[in-house]
Amino acid sequence: MAAEISGKDFGAIFQLSTMTSLLDGVFEGAMTYEQIKEHGDFGIGTFAHLDGEMIGFDDQFYRLRGDGTATPLKSGDMTPFCSLTYFRPQITKEIVSPLDKAAFEEEIHRLIPSDNLFYALRIDGVFREVRTRTVAYQEKPVPMTEAVKSQPVFHFGNTKGTIVGFWTPAYAQGIAVSGFHFHFIDQERRGGGHVLDYVLDRGTVQIDKKTHQTLYTPETDSFLKANLSRSNLESEIKVTEG
Numbered sequence: 001m002a003a004e005i006s007g008k009d010f011g012a013i014f015q016l017s018t019m020t021s022l023l024d025g026v027f028e029g030a031m032t033y034e035q036i037k038e039h040g041d042f043g044i045g046t047f048a049h050l051d052g053e054m055i056g057f058d059d060q061f062y063r064l065r066g067d068g069t070a071t072p073l074k075s076g077d078m079t080p081f082c083s084l085t086y087f088r089p090q091i092t093k094e095i096v097s098p099l100d101k102a103a104f105e106e107e108i109h110r111l112i113p114s115d116n117l118f119y120a121l122r123i124d125g126v127f128r129e130v131r132t133r134t135v136a137y138q139e140k141p142v143p144m145t146e147a148v149k150s151q152p153v154f155h156f157g158n159t160k161g162t163i164v165g166f167w168t169p170a171y172a173q174g175i176a177v178s179g180f181h182f183h184f185i186d187q188e189r190r191g192g193g194h195v196l197d198y199v200l201d202r203g204t205v206q207i208d209k210k211t212h213q214t215l216y217t218p219e220t221d222s223f224l225k226a227n228l229s230r231s232n233l234e235s236e237i238k239v240t241e242g
């Protein structure tokens with residue numbers, strides 16, 4: 001199925017399915033790791049049955065699970081939703097004094113030319129604190145606002161690690177998650193998850209301005225039947241993504 005889109009498109013963010021589908025409980029795997037890795041060496045996402053959080057960089061992809069583990073992806077691992085790109089940063093900035101989430105985001109806004117474009121971001125550094133969550137396996141499809149009620153939350157203190165993610169413009173809310181969407185993994189590759197909050201002590205930020213998003217719409221049964229017109233989109237995304 002991925003054969004329709006082939007060749008390396010360095011300006012693209014490859015987007016498999018939409019955030020609105022997750023909100024409607026579309027957790028059925030639509031593509032394998034083997035298929036999505038044709039579209040990037042870097043990215044974030046989730047897995048079939050919401051069984052963990054995906055993070056990838058330097059062509060190494062991991063599944064971060066609610067039991068606190070990080071395992072390399074296998075070729076047959078299925079994902080219902082992910083955003084991948086070939087990470088080729090044009091902007092690099094050293095952070096030499098501590099920044100909390102709000103201050104860090106302000107710094108990024110000073111570095112990027114416009115909020116109306118898409119960016120991939122990577123932060124390698126020492127984090128005074130990172131708070132992550134990892135959605136737990138869901139046997140049956142439920143709205144994501146239900147699935148996150150039991151999510152384990154992890155606290156990392158004084159940890160070296162890497163944050164990977166994207167800036168998505170407000171007009172693309174519901175396709176991806178508008179604003180910053182970050183996943184974290186520690187340097188030992190032992191744990192991490194979807195980032196809720198953090199304080200970066202020092203590190204390096206790299207930013208890759210992308211030129212377009214390529215949206216791949218699955219033809220799984222659950223996607224075809226989903227209600228993707230969400231009347232409470234903003235509040236649902238606030239509940240599920242933090």
Ligand code: ZN
Pocket residue numbers: 044053181182183194195
């Ligand atoms: Zn996430």
